[in-house]
Amino acid sequence: MRPSDQLSQFxxxxxxxxxxxxxxxxxxxxxxxxxxxxxxxMESWADQDFAPPIPRPRPYLSAKEAFFxxxxxxxxxxxxxxxxxxxxxxxxxxxxxxxxxxxRSYKLRQxxxxxxxxxxxxxxxxxxxxxVVRATKADPGKRRSGVRKWFSYxxxxxxxxxxxxxxxxxxxxxxxxxxxxxxxxxxxxVAVVAGAIFSYFRRETEGD
Amino acid sequence: MQRDLLPxxxxxxxxxxxxxxxxxxxxxxxxxxMQKRDNERMKDLRELVEFVxxxxxxxxxxxxxxxxxxxxxxxxxxxxxxxxxxxxSYTRLSYKKFSICAEFExxxxxxxxxxxxxxxxxxxxxAVSTYNPN
Numbered sequence: 001m002r003p004s005d006q007l008s009q010f011x012x013x014x015x016x017x018x019x020x021x022x023x024x025x026x027x028x029x030x031x032x033x034x035x036x037x038x039x040x041x042m043e044s045w046a047d048q049d050f051a052p053p054i055p056r057p058r059p060y061l062s063a064k065e066a067f068f069x070x071x072x073x074x075x076x077x078x079x080x081x082x083x084x085x086x087x088x089x090x091x092x093x094x095x096x097x098x099x100x101x102x103x104r105s106y107k108l109r110q111x112x113x114x115x116x117x118x119x120x121x122x123x124x125x126x127x128x129x130x131x132v133v134r135a136t137k138a139d140p141g142k143r144r145s146g147v148r149k150w151f152s153y154x155x156x157x158x159x160x161x162x163x164x165x166x167x168x169x170x171x172x173x174x175x176x177x178x179x180x181x182x183x184x185x186x187x188x189x190v191a192v193v194a195g196a197i198f199s200y201f202r203r204e205t206e207g208d
Numbered sequence: 209m210q211r212d213l214l215p216x217x218x219x220x221x222x223x224x225x226x227x228x229x230x231x232x233x234x235x236x237x238x239x240x241x242m243q244k245r246d247n248e249r250m251k252d253l254r255e256l257v258e259f260v261x262x263x264x265x266x267x268x269x270x271x272x273x274x275x276x277x278x279x280x281x282x283x284x285x286x287x288x289x290x291x292x293x294x295x296x297s298y299t300r301l302s303y304k305k306f307s308i309c310a311e312f313e314x315x316x317x318x319x320x321x322x323x324x325x326x327x328x329x330x331x332x333x334x335a336v337s338t339y340n341p342n
Contacts, residue, residue: 079223086226093233102330105243105317108234115230122223126216192222196215203212 003144007033007041015045015053034141065147072132073151075125078117080193086114087189095182149205156201162194235314242313245291249310250321250328252286253335256296256308257324259285261339269341271300301336309334 007028014024021042028038046054089111093103136142166187173183235242262281263272275287275298288295289310297309312318312333321328326337 079219083219083223083226086230087222090226090229090233102320103317105319108239108243108317111230111234112240115227115234118223118227122220126220129216192218196218200215 004041007037008044011041011045012053016051021047034139036139037141037144062147065145068128068132069145069147069151072125072128073155075121075128076155076197078121079125080197082114082117082121084189084193086111086118088186089114091182091185091189095180095185097182152201152205156198156205159194159198159201162190163198166190166194239314243317246312246314246318248291249289249312250318252290252296253308253310253328254321254323255283255285256287256298257326257335257337259283260298260306260308260337261324264339264341271303271306271339273300274298304340305336305338307332307334307336 011024011028014027015021025038025042028041029035033041044056044058046056048054089107092107096103132142132148142148170179170183170187173179234240256275259278259281260272260275262283263278264270266278266280275296277285277287286296292311294311298306299309300306307329310333315330315333318328318330323335324337325340326335328335
């Protein structure tokens with residue numbers, strides 16, 4: 001049974017047992033449910049003298065959350081990807097491969113594309129993220145949102161995979177005898193970007 | 209609170225730094241326009257090389273002394289740089305070899321293009337080609 005179903009079931013049982021509504025709500029808060037969660041659980045049963053308690057029609061909130069978090073994580077993904085791609089191209093410019101006769105002009109186009117993506121998606125991510133942080137502070141129950149949890153864990157997984165990938169790449173380059181400044185710099189970029197995202201979402205999911 | 213913000217600050221600083229360096233490397237909008245003008249010049253040089261091969265065929269298998277429009281080889285050629293209006297410089301290097309040069313603004317990043325029976329000298333901005341009469 002999902003926590004929200006359990007909560008709903010408990011309220012129903014308590015109402016059938018004839019407990020007063022405010023007492024049930026207090027009990028929920030004492031047990032650690034956030035104010036909004038307790039409120040919602042109470043409101044999901046109609047305040048009528050009828051046994052058994054009548055469920056109220058509930059709005060389905062996950063679609064809105066999915067839109068919001070979906071947008072935020074898409075912005076994060078675009079930002080992380082293009083930050084890494086742009087850094088790689090800049091490192092290539094700074095430490096050219098000895099086999100390359102000149103800096104390829106298509107790379108300049110890639111750099112411009114990455115700059116454009118960063119200009120659009122980084123502010124979007126930071127704005128959405130600030131809103132999420134503020135909303136979570138106002139209502140700690142939001143931490144338990146299923147959509148948010150899924151997105152956070154998928155992000156954590158991808159960040160962890162990137163970190164491991166970077167480590168693997170460095171070890172392989174070392175064994176191949178190709179551990180140049182170029183490779184080290186690129187690995188450092190991946191480590192910093194994935195590491196920052198990892199540590200941020202690790203904190204987000206703390207206490208799960 | 210400070211610890212919470214650290215990853216965000218790190219990413220923010222990286223993003224701003226990457227954008228700044230990216231703009232320096234690409235030269236911003238003016239760099240893009242430079243690149244497009246140079247591409248246009250490069251296209252002209254390629255066409256001029258083909259044009260020289262064509263008029264050499266027409267004029268008794270000899271390289272022409274100067275570049276002038278020719279009826280039989282009336283391709284869509286540009287004898288002058290379309291942006292500065294300076295003529296492209298045509299030089300006969302030997303009786304078979306010739307070069308056509310342009311003043312490129314950013315030759316280091318010019319894309320490698322095929323030049324008929326020759327190649328491109330990046331440092332001078334010249335297309336060099338060898339005419340082999342049939």
